Amino acid sequence: MRTWIGLVGMAVLLVVTGCGGPPEGANAGERQTEAKEAEETGASDLDRSLDELVAARCEHGIPTHTCDACRYEVGFVKVAPDLVGPGKGLELATLAARPLMDAREATGEVVLNDGRAVWLSPRAPGVVHGIRVDIGEKVVAGQVLYEVDSMELSEARATFVTARAELELARATFARESDLFERRICPEKDMLEARASFQRAEATERAARERLLRFGLAESELQSPPQRPPGPDSGLLAVRAPFAGTVLERALGLGALVNPGDRTLLVADTSRMWVQTALYEREVAAVLELQTRQDVRAEVTVPSYPGRSFAGVVERVAGTMDESTRTARARVVVDNPGNLLRAGMLARVRLLMPAVGEALAAPSEAVLDDEGRQFVFVRWQEPYFVRRPVRTGRAWPGWVEITEGVSAGQEVVARGAFLLKSDVLRSKMGAGCAD
Numbered sequence: 516m517r518t519w520i521g522l523v524g525m526a527v528l529l530v531v532t533g534c535g536g537p538p539e540g541a542n543a544g545e546r547q548t549e550a551k552e553a554e555e556t557g558a559s560d561l562d563r564s565l566d567e568l569v570a571a572r573c574e575h576g577i578p579t580h581t582c583d584a585c586r587y588e589v590g591f592v593k594v595a596p597d598l599v600g601p602g603k604g605l606e607l608a609t610l611a612a613r614p615l616m617d618a619r620e621a622t623g624e625v626v627l628n629d630g631r632a633v634w635l636s637p638r639a640p641g642v643v644h645g646i647r648v649d650i651g652e653k654v655v656a657g658q659v660l661y662e663v664d665s666m667e668l669s670e671a672r673a674t675f676v677t678a679r680a681e682l683e684l685a686r687a688t689f690a691r692e693s694d695l696f697e698r699r700i701c702p703e704k705d706m707l708e709a710r711a712s713f714q715r716a717e718a719t720e721r722a723a724r725e726r727l728l729r730f731g732l733a734e735s736e737l738q739s740p741p742q743r744p745p746g747p748d749s750g751l752l753a754v755r756a757p758f759a760g761t762v763l764e765r766a767l768g769l770g771a772l773v774n775p776g777d778r779t780l781l782v783a784d785t786s787r788m789w790v791q792t793a794l795y796e797r798e799v800a801a802v803l804e805l806q807t808r809q810d811v812r813a814e815v816t817v818p819s820y821p822g823r824s825f826a827g828v829v830e831r832v833a834g835t836m837d838e839s840t841r842t843a844r845a846r847v848v849v850d851n852p853g854n855l856l857r858a859g860m861l862a863r864v865r866l867l868m869p870a871v872g873e874a875l876a877a878p879s880e881a882v883l884d885d886e887g888r889q890f891v892f893v894r895w896q897e898p899y900f901v902r903r904p905v906r907t908g909r910a911w912p913g914w915v916e917i918t919e920g921v922s923a924g925q926e927v928v929a930r931g932a933f934l935l936k937s938d939v940l941r942s943k944m945g946a947g948c949a950d
Protein backbone atom coordinates (compact mmCIF):
# COMPACT_ATOMS: atom_id res chain seq x y z
CA MET A 516 0.00 0.00 0.00
CA ARG A 517 2.76 2.38 0.92
CA THR A 518 4.45 1.71 -2.40
CA TRP A 519 1.23 2.44 -4.21
CA ILE A 520 0.83 5.80 -2.51
CA GLY A 521 4.46 6.53 -3.25
CA LEU A 522 3.92 5.80 -6.91
CA VAL A 523 0.87 8.00 -7.12
CA GLY A 524 2.83 10.78 -5.50
CA MET A 525 5.54 10.32 -8.03
CA ALA A 526 3.12 10.30 -10.92
CA VAL A 527 1.85 13.66 -9.81
CA LEU A 528 5.37 14.94 -9.52
CA LEU A 529 6.27 13.70 -12.98
CA VAL A 530 3.27 15.45 -14.45
CA VAL A 531 4.29 18.65 -12.75
CA THR A 532 7.82 18.28 -14.06
CA GLY A 533 6.43 17.83 -17.54
CA CYS A 534 4.51 21.08 -17.31
CA GLY A 535 7.45 23.36 -16.77
CA GLY A 536 7.47 24.51 -20.39
CA PRO A 537 5.90 27.44 -22.17
CA PRO A 538 2.35 28.64 -21.44
CA GLU A 539 -0.66 26.55 -22.35
CA GLY A 540 -1.57 28.27 -25.63
CA ALA A 541 1.88 28.16 -27.12
CA ASN A 542 2.27 24.61 -25.91
CA ALA A 543 -0.66 23.27 -27.91
CA GLY A 544 0.60 24.94 -31.07
CA GLU A 545 4.07 23.55 -30.64
CA ARG A 546 2.80 20.07 -30.04
CA GLN A 547 0.96 20.20 -33.36
CA THR A 548 4.10 21.29 -35.12
CA GLU A 549 6.09 18.55 -33.47
CA ALA A 550 3.50 15.96 -34.36
CA LYS A 551 3.71 17.11 -37.98
CA GLU A 552 7.47 16.79 -37.94
CA ALA A 553 7.24 13.32 -36.46
CA GLU A 554 4.85 12.37 -39.22
CA GLU A 555 7.17 13.76 -41.87
CA THR A 556 10.16 11.85 -40.60
CA GLY A 557 7.90 8.89 -39.83
CA ALA A 558 10.26 7.72 -37.12
CA SER A 559 9.36 6.64 -33.66
CA ASP A 560 12.03 7.23 -31.06
CA LEU A 561 12.16 3.44 -30.82
CA ASP A 562 13.50 3.35 -34.40
CA ARG A 563 16.17 5.98 -33.91
CA SER A 564 19.61 5.44 -32.45
CA LEU A 565 20.39 6.77 -29.02
CA ASP A 566 23.06 9.06 -30.47
CA GLU A 567 20.51 10.53 -32.83
CA LEU A 568 18.01 11.07 -30.01
CA VAL A 569 20.59 12.74 -27.81
CA ALA A 570 21.74 15.01 -30.65
CA ALA A 571 18.21 16.07 -31.61
CA ARG A 572 17.37 19.72 -31.01
CA CYS A 573 13.85 20.97 -30.58
CA GLU A 574 12.35 24.15 -31.93
CA HIS A 575 13.16 25.92 -28.68
CA GLY A 576 16.74 25.75 -29.84
CA ILE A 577 18.02 23.40 -27.15
CA PRO A 578 18.77 19.66 -27.05
CA THR A 579 15.36 18.03 -27.12
CA HIS A 580 15.96 15.76 -24.14
CA THR A 581 16.65 18.79 -21.93
CA CYS A 582 13.45 20.55 -22.97
CA ASP A 583 10.58 20.10 -20.52
CA ALA A 584 8.06 20.53 -23.32
CA CYS A 585 9.66 18.32 -25.96
CA ARG A 586 11.76 15.57 -24.38
CA TYR A 587 8.97 13.04 -24.62
CA GLU A 588 9.25 13.20 -28.41
CA VAL A 589 12.63 11.51 -28.12
CA GLY A 590 11.49 9.02 -25.47
CA PHE A 591 13.25 10.75 -22.60
CA VAL A 592 11.90 11.32 -19.13
CA LYS A 593 13.42 13.30 -16.31
CA VAL A 594 13.14 11.93 -12.80
CA ALA A 595 14.23 13.59 -9.58
CA PRO A 596 17.09 11.48 -8.18
CA ASP A 597 15.42 11.14 -4.77
CA LEU A 598 12.62 9.16 -6.39
CA VAL A 599 15.03 6.45 -7.49
CA GLY A 600 16.13 3.68 -5.20
CA PRO A 601 14.93 0.70 -3.23
CA GLY A 602 11.53 1.34 -1.67
CA LYS A 603 11.04 4.59 -3.60
CA GLY A 604 8.92 5.19 -6.67
CA LEU A 605 11.38 3.81 -9.18
CA GLU A 606 13.64 0.87 -8.57
CA LEU A 607 16.48 0.02 -10.90
CA ALA A 608 17.93 -3.30 -11.92
CA THR A 609 21.29 -3.88 -13.52
CA LEU A 610 21.02 -6.21 -16.46
CA ALA A 611 23.02 -9.38 -16.04
CA ALA A 612 23.10 -12.99 -17.06
CA ARG A 613 20.85 -14.97 -14.77
CA PRO A 614 20.34 -18.69 -14.30
CA LEU A 615 17.40 -19.89 -16.32
CA MET A 616 14.40 -21.15 -14.44
CA ASP A 617 11.72 -23.58 -15.42
CA ALA A 618 8.23 -23.00 -14.17
CA ARG A 619 6.16 -26.08 -13.51
CA GLU A 620 2.50 -25.44 -13.10
CA ALA A 621 0.07 -27.23 -10.87
CA THR A 622 -3.31 -26.55 -9.36
CA GLY A 623 -3.78 -26.01 -5.68
CA GLU A 624 -6.04 -24.79 -2.97
CA VAL A 625 -5.50 -22.06 -0.42
CA VAL A 626 -5.91 -23.33 3.12
CA LEU A 627 -5.26 -21.91 6.55
CA ASN A 628 -1.83 -22.30 8.03
CA ASP A 629 -2.56 -25.19 10.38
CA GLY A 630 -0.04 -24.13 12.95
CA ARG A 631 -1.56 -20.66 13.10
CA ALA A 632 -5.28 -21.39 13.01
CA VAL A 633 -7.26 -22.72 15.92
CA TRP A 634 -10.83 -23.34 16.92
CA LEU A 635 -11.10 -22.05 20.46
CA SER A 636 -13.21 -23.50 23.22
CA PRO A 637 -13.36 -22.89 26.96
CA ARG A 638 -11.34 -25.09 29.28
CA ALA A 639 -14.37 -25.75 31.44
CA PRO A 640 -18.07 -26.08 30.63
CA GLY A 641 -19.91 -22.85 31.11
CA VAL A 642 -22.55 -20.43 29.95
CA VAL A 643 -21.39 -17.82 27.44
CA HIS A 644 -21.31 -14.59 29.36
CA GLY A 645 -19.75 -11.82 27.30
CA ILE A 646 -18.68 -11.93 23.65
CA ARG A 647 -16.16 -9.25 22.82
CA VAL A 648 -15.30 -9.94 19.15
CA ASP A 649 -17.01 -10.61 15.86
CA ILE A 650 -16.10 -12.14 12.53
CA GLY A 651 -13.40 -10.23 10.68
CA GLU A 652 -11.96 -8.53 13.74
CA LYS A 653 -8.24 -8.52 14.30
CA VAL A 654 -7.10 -9.67 17.71
CA VAL A 655 -3.79 -9.59 19.56
CA ALA A 656 -2.19 -12.42 21.50
CA GLY A 657 -3.73 -12.79 24.95
CA GLN A 658 -6.79 -10.66 24.16
CA VAL A 659 -9.98 -11.80 25.92
CA LEU A 660 -12.40 -12.89 23.19
CA TYR A 661 -15.28 -14.06 25.34
CA GLU A 662 -16.03 -15.33 28.82
CA VAL A 663 -18.02 -18.21 30.16
CA ASP A 664 -19.57 -18.48 33.57
CA SER A 665 -18.39 -21.85 34.78
CA MET A 666 -19.68 -23.70 37.81
CA GLU A 667 -16.58 -25.88 37.72
CA LEU A 668 -14.26 -22.91 37.90
CA SER A 669 -16.28 -21.40 40.71
CA GLU A 670 -16.04 -24.65 42.66
CA ALA A 671 -12.36 -24.97 41.92
CA ARG A 672 -11.70 -21.49 43.22
CA ALA A 673 -13.62 -22.26 46.41
CA THR A 674 -11.67 -25.46 46.85
CA PHE A 675 -8.42 -23.60 46.36
CA VAL A 676 -9.31 -20.92 48.93
CA THR A 677 -10.20 -23.62 51.46
CA ALA A 678 -7.07 -25.63 50.72
CA ARG A 679 -4.97 -22.54 51.07
CA ALA A 680 -6.50 -21.72 54.47
CA GLU A 681 -6.07 -25.29 55.68
CA LEU A 682 -2.47 -25.27 54.56
CA GLU A 683 -1.77 -22.13 56.60
CA LEU A 684 -3.40 -23.69 59.65
CA ALA A 685 -1.44 -26.95 59.23
CA ARG A 686 1.79 -25.02 58.78
CA ALA A 687 1.21 -23.07 62.02
CA THR A 688 0.23 -26.21 63.93
CA PHE A 689 3.33 -28.03 62.76
CA ALA A 690 5.55 -25.09 63.78
CA ARG A 691 3.97 -24.95 67.21
CA GLU A 692 4.19 -28.72 67.80
CA SER A 693 7.84 -28.70 66.67
CA ASP A 694 8.58 -25.97 69.16
CA LEU A 695 6.79 -27.78 72.00
CA PHE A 696 8.56 -31.02 71.15
CA GLU A 697 11.97 -29.35 71.17
CA ARG A 698 11.23 -27.92 74.59
CA ARG A 699 10.17 -31.39 75.73
CA ILE A 700 6.67 -30.18 76.53
CA CYS A 701 4.81 -32.42 74.07
CA PRO A 702 5.57 -35.98 72.91
CA GLU A 703 7.17 -36.61 69.53
CA LYS A 704 4.00 -38.35 68.33
CA ASP A 705 2.08 -35.02 68.33
CA MET A 706 4.82 -33.36 66.31
CA LEU A 707 4.87 -36.20 63.77
CA GLU A 708 1.11 -36.07 63.37
CA ALA A 709 1.26 -32.31 62.82
CA ARG A 710 3.95 -32.80 60.19
CA ALA A 711 1.87 -35.40 58.36
CA SER A 712 -1.16 -33.07 58.40
CA PHE A 713 0.95 -30.25 57.02
CA GLN A 714 2.25 -32.46 54.18
CA ARG A 715 -1.28 -33.59 53.32
CA ALA A 716 -2.46 -29.97 53.29
CA GLU A 717 0.43 -29.07 50.99
CA ALA A 718 -0.55 -31.80 48.52
CA THR A 719 -4.20 -30.76 48.58
CA GLU A 720 -3.32 -27.12 48.00
CA ARG A 721 -1.02 -28.04 45.13
CA ALA A 722 -3.73 -30.09 43.46
CA ALA A 723 -6.25 -27.27 43.83
CA ARG A 724 -3.75 -24.79 42.41
CA GLU A 725 -2.93 -26.97 39.43
CA ARG A 726 -6.59 -27.41 38.66
CA LEU A 727 -6.97 -23.64 38.42
CA LEU A 728 -3.89 -23.41 36.21
CA ARG A 729 -5.44 -25.96 33.88
CA PHE A 730 -8.41 -23.63 33.48
CA GLY A 731 -5.97 -21.14 32.06
CA LEU A 732 -5.55 -18.91 35.09
CA ALA A 733 -2.14 -17.33 35.40
CA GLU A 734 0.19 -18.24 38.24
CA SER A 735 0.18 -14.58 39.27
CA GLU A 736 -3.57 -14.73 39.84
CA LEU A 737 -2.95 -17.41 42.47
CA GLN A 738 -0.14 -15.72 44.37
CA SER A 739 -2.31 -13.94 46.89
CA PRO A 740 -5.75 -15.45 46.78
CA PRO A 741 -8.55 -13.57 48.47
CA GLN A 742 -9.06 -14.76 51.99
CA ARG A 743 -12.76 -14.04 51.67
CA PRO A 744 -15.15 -16.53 50.07
CA PRO A 745 -15.21 -16.38 46.23
CA GLY A 746 -17.61 -13.74 44.88
CA PRO A 747 -20.35 -14.07 42.25
CA ASP A 748 -17.87 -13.55 39.39
CA SER A 749 -15.51 -16.27 40.58
CA GLY A 750 -16.73 -18.60 37.82
CA LEU A 751 -15.90 -16.21 34.99
CA LEU A 752 -13.43 -17.89 32.70
CA ALA A 753 -11.79 -15.84 29.96
CA VAL A 754 -11.09 -17.37 26.56
CA ARG A 755 -8.08 -15.60 25.08
CA ALA A 756 -6.48 -15.36 21.66
CA PRO A 757 -3.44 -17.68 21.61
CA PHE A 758 -1.71 -15.52 18.98
CA ALA A 759 -2.37 -12.43 16.89
CA GLY A 760 -4.79 -13.06 14.05
CA THR A 761 -8.26 -12.54 12.70
CA VAL A 762 -11.57 -14.00 13.83
CA LEU A 763 -12.73 -16.03 10.84
CA GLU A 764 -15.70 -17.97 12.20
CA ARG A 765 -17.98 -17.55 15.16
CA ALA A 766 -20.34 -20.22 16.46
CA LEU A 767 -21.20 -18.66 19.74
CA GLY A 768 -24.35 -17.21 21.28
CA LEU A 769 -24.89 -15.35 24.53
CA GLY A 770 -26.34 -17.63 27.17
CA ALA A 771 -25.44 -20.83 25.33
CA LEU A 772 -23.76 -23.65 27.18
CA VAL A 773 -20.36 -24.49 25.73
CA ASN A 774 -17.99 -27.30 26.59
CA PRO A 775 -14.30 -27.95 26.19
CA GLY A 776 -13.77 -29.18 22.63
CA ASP A 777 -16.72 -27.22 21.19
CA ARG A 778 -15.84 -25.12 18.15
CA THR A 779 -16.74 -21.62 19.23
CA LEU A 780 -14.37 -19.18 17.50
CA LEU A 781 -11.92 -19.75 14.68
CA VAL A 782 -8.90 -17.49 15.02
CA ALA A 783 -6.18 -17.61 12.39
CA ASP A 784 -3.06 -15.72 11.52
CA THR A 785 -3.66 -15.14 7.81
CA SER A 786 -0.51 -13.13 7.10
CA ARG A 787 0.90 -16.32 5.61
CA MET A 788 -1.30 -18.99 4.08
CA TRP A 789 -0.71 -22.50 2.91
CA VAL A 790 -1.41 -23.64 -0.61
CA GLN A 791 -1.88 -27.39 -0.94
CA THR A 792 -0.77 -28.70 -4.28
CA ALA A 793 0.33 -31.97 -5.82
CA LEU A 794 3.62 -32.88 -7.45
CA TYR A 795 4.18 -35.56 -10.04
CA GLU A 796 6.79 -38.18 -9.34
CA ARG A 797 9.49 -36.58 -11.46
CA GLU A 798 8.90 -33.23 -9.75
CA VAL A 799 9.07 -34.73 -6.30
CA ALA A 800 12.64 -35.85 -6.91
CA ALA A 801 13.63 -32.49 -8.39
CA VAL A 802 12.05 -30.51 -5.56
CA LEU A 803 13.58 -32.65 -2.83
CA GLU A 804 16.98 -32.44 -4.47
CA LEU A 805 16.76 -28.66 -4.84
CA GLN A 806 15.60 -28.29 -1.25
CA THR A 807 18.87 -29.69 -0.01
CA ARG A 808 20.59 -26.64 -1.51
CA GLN A 809 18.08 -23.79 -1.47
CA ASP A 810 14.47 -22.81 -0.98
CA VAL A 811 12.18 -23.97 -3.74
CA ARG A 812 10.30 -20.84 -4.65
CA ALA A 813 6.80 -20.75 -6.03
CA GLU A 814 4.40 -18.21 -7.42
CA VAL A 815 0.74 -18.53 -6.60
CA THR A 816 -2.08 -16.91 -8.55
CA VAL A 817 -5.81 -17.00 -7.92
CA PRO A 818 -8.67 -16.12 -10.28
CA SER A 819 -9.89 -13.41 -7.91
CA TYR A 820 -6.79 -11.28 -8.53
CA PRO A 821 -5.81 -11.62 -12.15
CA GLY A 822 -2.35 -10.32 -12.96
CA ARG A 823 -1.22 -10.53 -9.37
CA SER A 824 1.00 -13.21 -7.94
CA PHE A 825 1.89 -14.18 -4.39
CA ALA A 826 5.40 -15.33 -3.52
CA GLY A 827 5.81 -18.57 -1.66
CA VAL A 828 8.19 -21.33 -0.75
CA VAL A 829 7.66 -25.08 -0.88
CA GLU A 830 7.76 -26.13 2.76
CA ARG A 831 6.78 -29.79 2.81
CA VAL A 832 6.44 -32.63 0.38
CA ALA A 833 4.46 -35.62 1.59
CA GLY A 834 6.40 -38.82 2.08
CA THR A 835 3.90 -40.96 0.19
CA MET A 836 2.43 -40.89 -3.29
CA ASP A 837 -1.27 -40.99 -4.02
CA GLU A 838 -1.69 -44.27 -5.93
CA SER A 839 -4.55 -43.16 -8.14
CA THR A 840 -3.12 -39.81 -9.26
CA ARG A 841 0.60 -40.69 -8.98
CA THR A 842 1.19 -37.43 -7.16
CA ALA A 843 2.50 -36.38 -3.79
CA ARG A 844 0.92 -33.62 -1.79
CA ALA A 845 3.06 -30.56 -1.24
CA ARG A 846 2.59 -27.48 0.85
CA VAL A 847 3.58 -24.02 -0.30
CA VAL A 848 3.75 -21.30 2.35
CA VAL A 849 2.78 -18.03 0.77
CA ASP A 850 2.89 -14.40 1.92
CA ASN A 851 -0.56 -12.90 2.08
CA PRO A 852 -0.25 -9.12 2.07
CA GLY A 853 -3.56 -7.44 2.75
CA ASN A 854 -5.09 -10.83 3.58
CA LEU A 855 -6.21 -11.13 -0.03
CA LEU A 856 -5.88 -14.90 -0.12
CA ARG A 857 -8.67 -16.73 1.61
CA ALA A 858 -8.99 -20.33 2.63
CA GLY A 859 -10.87 -22.31 0.01
CA MET A 860 -9.68 -20.32 -3.01
CA LEU A 861 -8.49 -22.35 -5.96
CA ALA A 862 -4.99 -21.45 -7.01
CA ARG A 863 -2.40 -22.04 -9.68
CA VAL A 864 1.04 -22.80 -8.38
CA ARG A 865 4.17 -22.23 -10.46
CA LEU A 866 7.18 -23.96 -9.02
CA LEU A 867 10.43 -22.30 -9.97
CA MET A 868 13.05 -24.89 -10.77
CA PRO A 869 16.53 -24.20 -12.10
CA ALA A 870 17.15 -25.08 -15.71
CA VAL A 871 20.44 -25.53 -17.49
CA GLY A 872 22.17 -22.36 -18.65
CA GLU A 873 22.01 -18.62 -18.22
CA ALA A 874 20.49 -15.75 -20.12
CA LEU A 875 20.62 -11.96 -20.03
CA ALA A 876 17.44 -11.11 -18.23
CA ALA A 877 15.44 -8.17 -16.96
CA PRO A 878 12.71 -8.14 -14.35
CA SER A 879 9.39 -8.78 -16.08
CA GLU A 880 8.03 -5.48 -14.82
CA ALA A 881 10.80 -3.62 -16.63
CA VAL A 882 9.61 -4.62 -20.09
CA LEU A 883 6.75 -2.52 -21.40
CA ASP A 884 4.71 -2.55 -24.52
CA ASP A 885 3.66 0.28 -26.87
CA GLU A 886 1.52 -0.74 -29.82
CA GLY A 887 3.22 -4.10 -30.04
CA ARG A 888 6.73 -2.72 -29.56
CA GLN A 889 8.56 -3.85 -26.46
CA PHE A 890 10.86 -1.46 -24.68
CA VAL A 891 12.61 -0.73 -21.40
CA PHE A 892 13.57 2.52 -19.71
CA VAL A 893 17.35 2.72 -19.51
CA ARG A 894 19.16 5.08 -17.19
CA TRP A 895 21.05 7.48 -19.43
CA GLN A 896 22.59 10.29 -17.40
CA GLU A 897 21.19 11.64 -14.21
CA PRO A 898 18.38 12.64 -14.11
CA TYR A 899 17.36 11.22 -17.49
CA PHE A 900 15.92 7.89 -18.54
CA VAL A 901 15.28 6.95 -22.12
CA ARG A 902 13.14 4.20 -23.54
CA ARG A 903 14.88 1.78 -25.85
CA PRO A 904 13.44 -1.06 -27.88
CA VAL A 905 14.23 -4.62 -26.86
CA ARG A 906 13.51 -8.10 -28.08
CA THR A 907 12.62 -10.70 -25.53
CA GLY A 908 13.13 -14.44 -25.48
CA ARG A 909 12.29 -16.99 -22.86
CA ALA A 910 10.35 -15.94 -19.79
CA TRP A 911 10.20 -17.41 -16.33
CA PRO A 912 8.41 -16.09 -13.31
CA GLY A 913 9.61 -12.63 -12.49
CA TRP A 914 12.11 -12.46 -15.34
CA VAL A 915 12.28 -12.22 -19.07
CA GLU A 916 15.20 -12.92 -21.32
CA ILE A 917 16.50 -9.94 -23.33
CA THR A 918 17.92 -11.05 -26.65
CA GLU A 919 18.47 -7.65 -28.25
CA GLY A 920 18.45 -3.93 -27.53
CA VAL A 921 20.30 -3.53 -24.26
CA SER A 922 23.31 -5.22 -22.79
CA ALA A 923 24.66 -6.50 -19.50
CA GLY A 924 25.63 -3.79 -17.03
CA GLN A 925 23.01 -1.30 -18.16
CA GLU A 926 20.54 -0.09 -15.59
CA VAL A 927 16.86 -0.32 -16.38
CA VAL A 928 13.81 0.77 -14.44
CA ALA A 929 12.50 -2.40 -12.83
CA ARG A 930 9.69 -1.10 -10.67
CA GLY A 931 7.53 1.87 -11.54
CA ALA A 932 8.43 1.79 -15.23
CA PHE A 933 4.76 1.80 -16.19
CA LEU A 934 4.48 5.31 -14.72
CA LEU A 935 7.21 6.61 -16.98
CA LYS A 936 5.49 4.93 -19.88
CA SER A 937 2.17 6.58 -19.11
CA ASP A 938 3.96 9.90 -18.90
CA VAL A 939 5.53 9.49 -22.32
CA LEU A 940 2.28 8.34 -23.89
CA ARG A 941 0.25 11.10 -22.32
CA SER A 942 2.60 13.60 -23.83
CA LYS A 943 2.55 11.91 -27.22
CA MET A 944 -1.22 12.02 -27.30
CA GLY A 945 -0.97 15.75 -26.83
CA ALA A 946 -2.76 15.87 -23.51
CA GLY A 947 -2.23 19.19 -21.82
CA CYS A 948 -1.24 19.94 -18.27
CA ALA A 949 -4.86 20.48 -17.27
CA ASP A 950 -5.49 16.78 -16.82
Ligand SMILES: [Zn+2]
Pocket residue numbers: 573574575576579582583584585586
Ligand atom coordinates in the same frame (compact mmCIF):
# COMPACT_ATOMS: atom_id res chain seq x y z
ZN1 LIG B 1 11.42 22.22 -26.88
